[in-house]
Amino acid sequence: MLHFDEGLPQPIIPHNNTYPRAHGFRKEFEDDSFVTVVYGESLELTTGDINRVLVAGMGLHDGGPRHQSKPQGAQDNAFCFPEDHDKILTQKDVYVVPKNSDKTSKPYSKARQSHFTTHAFRFAEICCTSEPPRNVHALIYRTAIQEWGTFDSSNVLLNGGYELVKNSMRSNLLSVQSDCPHREKLPYGGDLIASSPSAMHMFDMSAFYKKTIRDWMDAQWDNGAYTETSVWQNLNDERGIGKGAGETVWATAPPVLTHYGDLDLLKESFASHMHWLEFLNKEFDTAMEKKGYDKKLKTYKGDGSGLGDWLAVPVRDTFLTHTGFYMATSRCVAYISNKLGNASMRKKSVLLAEFIRNRISSLYLLNGRDTFTYPMTTHPSTPGPEMSLFTRIVPGEKRCAVLKNWFRRKGETWGGEEEKLFLKELDASTAEQLVEAGVLIKQHGNYAFSFSQWQGFVEGIFAIRYALKTLSDFGFHHIALRKASGIGIGTTEYMLTHNATTLWESWWRSEDYYSRNHPMLGAIAEWMSSSVAGVSVHPTTVGGRQALFWPRFSKSATMLKFASSIQGTPVGDFAIAWRFENLPHNRDDYDSALVTVRIRVLVPPGGSGVLRLPLPVSKTTNIRVSHTNVFPDLDRARDEANDKCVDRRKRGLGFHWNWEYNRQLKKWHAHNSRKSIGTACESFLFKLMPEWNQYTDITQDVVSRLDTKLSAGLYDLIVTNWKLEKEVEGGGRLGDIPQYYHPNFNAGPYCSDSHTDDWHVDDATHII
Numbered sequence: 004m005l006h007f008d009e010g011l012p013q014p015i016i017p018h019n020n021t022y023p024r025a026h027g028f029r030k031e032f033e034d035d036s037f038v039t040v041v042y043g044e045s046l047e048l049t050t051g052d053i054n055r056v057l058v059a060g061m062g063l064h065d066g067g068p069r070h071q072s073k074p075q076g077a078q079d080n081a082f083c084f085p086e087d088h089d090k091i092l093t094q095k096d097v098y099v100v101p102k103n104s105d106k107t108s109k110p111y112s113k114a115r116q117s118h119f120t121t122h123a124f125r126f127a128e129i130c131c132t133s134e135p136p137r138n139v140h141a142l143i144y145r146t147a148i149q150e151w152g153t154f155d156s157s158n159v160l161l162n163g164g165y166e167l168v169k170n171s172m173r174s175n176l177l178s179v180q181s182d183c184p185h186r187e188k189l190p191y192g193g194d195l196i197a198s199s200p201s202a203m204h205m206f207d208m209s210a211f212y213k214k215t216i217r218d219w220m221d222a223q224w225d226n227g228a229y230t231e232t233s234v235w236q237n238l239n240d241e242r243g244i245g246k247g248a249g250e251t252v253w254a255t256a257p258p259v260l261t262h263y264g265d266l267d268l269l270k271e272s273f274a275s276h277m278h279w280l281e282f283l284n285k286e287f288d289t290a291m292e293k294k295g296y297d298k299k300l301k302t303y304k305g306d307g308s309g310l311g312d313w314l315a316v317p318v319r320d321t322f323l324t325h326t327g328f329y330m331a332t333s334r335c336v337a338y339i340s341n342k343l344g345n346a347s348m349r350k351k352s353v354l355l356a357e358f359i360r361n362r363i364s365s366l367y368l369l370n371g372r373d374t375f376t377y378p379m380t381t382h383p384s385t386p387g388p389e390m391s392l393f394t395r396i397v398p399g400e401k402r403c404a405v406l407k408n409w410f411r412r413k414g415e416t417w418g419g420e421e422e423k424l425f426l427k428e429l430d431a432s433t434a435e436q437l438v439e440a441g442v443l444i445k446q447h448g449n450y451a452f453s454f455s456q457w458q459g460f461v462e463g464i465f466a467i468r469y470a471l472k473t474l475s476d477f478g479f480h481h482i483a484l485r486k487a488s489g490i491g492i493g494t495t496e497y498m499l500t501h502n503a504t505t506l507w508e509s510w511w512r513s514e515d516y517y518s519r520n521h522p523m524l525g526a527i528a529e530w531m532s533s534s535v536a537g538v539s540v541h542p543t544t545v546g547g548r549q550a551l552f553w554p555r556f557s558k559s560a561t562m563l564k565f566a567s568s569i570q571g572t573p574v575g576d577f578a579i580a581w582r583f584e585n586l587p588h589n590r591d592d593y594d595s596a597l598v599t600v601r602i603r604v605l606v607p608p609g610g611s612g613v614l615r616l617p618l619p620v621s622k623t624t625n626i627r628v629s630h631t632n633v634f635p636d637l638d639r640a641r642d643e644a645n646d647k648c649v650d651r652r653k654r655g656l657g658f659h660w661n662w663e664y665n666r667q668l669k670k671w672h673a674h675n676s677r678k679s680i681g682t683a684c685e686s687f688l689f690k691l692m693p694e695w696n697q698y699t700d701i702t703q704d705v706v707s708r709l710d711t712k713l714s715a716g717l718y719d720l721i722v723t724n725w726k727l728e729k730e731v732e733g734g735g736r737l738g739d740i741p742q743y744y745h746p747n748f749n750a751g752p753y754c755s756d757s758h759t760d761d762w763h764v765d766d767a768t769h770i771i
Contacts, residue, residue: 043124
């Protein structure tokens, strides 16, 4: 809540005793003076109204006269809405002085202020006072967990997206990992699964997730069913398979989160996860048939019972998510059994997971198109092949064909209400500029927003991660970069242009329903650390003792010039930084020149690393590595780099513009501004100048796709004659990428790697 250091100003009574929206008070106090503070998450720029968010209102916002999601009274006595929900559920503080109080002593300047009331807001509206309050501040706080992950790059859009995710995470970690801090405030299992990789990159979640899993174990039904939220709320149970089980994906959160824990937690939770798997074994098939999923999926056309890839633009393949997470539960039990030395249960669970995998595979290859979609599909669905490729569901011999056919997917136009209103109040010259920039399309003389498959996101809560990771891991990192740094609707850039500081719940703009602070779509942040910069916890490690260093470079330096990340672990900080050096002066050569890539890698004492570099496209490329066992002054280097970054942020070198609304002209216009969010900062690793040992040539190992093992120390890698390339254009904003599904196109070598055909029982990353 707000704290008034000098107390509150004296109240005044507005003209005709008419208070602004939500600022009135109960009639029994109408003779008393009062001051109200109303909290909201955004400002509706066309009216200037604060967007009030109703606590526990299941998404009901009130953004003013233009943006009321429900007519007055529509929610009276409805589920989750008391009759006077506008007064009860609005985030509001009221300061009252009884009518018989001494008004001469300015009692409001000494008003008692709560230190325990919490609100989640970005804007606050105070009414009605004789003068503005002075020295007002708000305290940001969360559960005290260590923040240990960072990411930086030369790309302002990537950095800005990362900051949106981190800001949302920071405000949704208060006792539980909530979906949003101001509305439902609920620990939804699906949201946790989707964003937990980013949460664990950014924070030490070990104790937090231990508590989360125990919450779910406490709520588990006697029949073994896990609930959708860690405290049962009877929310969306009809989307699950019944008998108390939450939607299958959401209810599978406990075993999925457990495999990041320690052995003691694995032992403690194993019986509960086994009980959940036994429940699925007994109930799943029968329940799915009752939900309308016939065994051969002859009548299934997507968007069945279930939440699936929530808030995706295309049709949601709810069968794939239900069944995929049934498989994931079995894989989790196999993984835990392996860690606990239970060979018998490991074998049974691996066989069950493989049985479910084969069932999905046989159904999704039945139509003979090699698109890995359900048999009767007529439109692209999500999650699609990206989930099945990432989780090793697609058979090895089909992976290259499925991967190539994935690039046939196209974008689609969008007719959302807010976007329609925006276009009505946009002048033609600005609209034409947006068409030229690729933000809008023009059809039959009309302008429209559109979601792009390959220059932005159409994916929902889960497929975002699968799409980015699959593209980067299979050799199409440049396409992943283009998605994540795209512009227009369906991107984090779109949020930034509307002054976002936290991640939205939806890819489209919503003034009356979806949250403006919701980390559900936040898987992009972990991908930035693990793929763009190139450091992550190794898939087979326990306790963060080993890291995988796998940087992927952009094709062209116009997209990205440098990137860095720190990945904290219980044994210490692993870090990586890379940058292009010797870039040509002429930017026209950024997609054709031979350059040097400098890479720095830090492995902490007690840790180890595995180095994996991308395959060079030039036969003249040479790769050498050196290291020093004597750690230089890391703290000093960090402080110097941080001071420089703080200075750059103060100068507003981040994202540089946003939309503003002229209420007199009733027109939108672009407003240039200087912001800190997205500011590019270089890594502290390049400030270290130790004495390096002799360099070793590892070129042949990289070409042969052999990993290099790293012990504790600081490493310097020099890659010479790295060939920059022109980015693949494809079919434009709405188009596919025909170059990549051409019959003669070779999609290898990653998709044809037989070592990654199947999921391995010690691999935590690709369980689901």
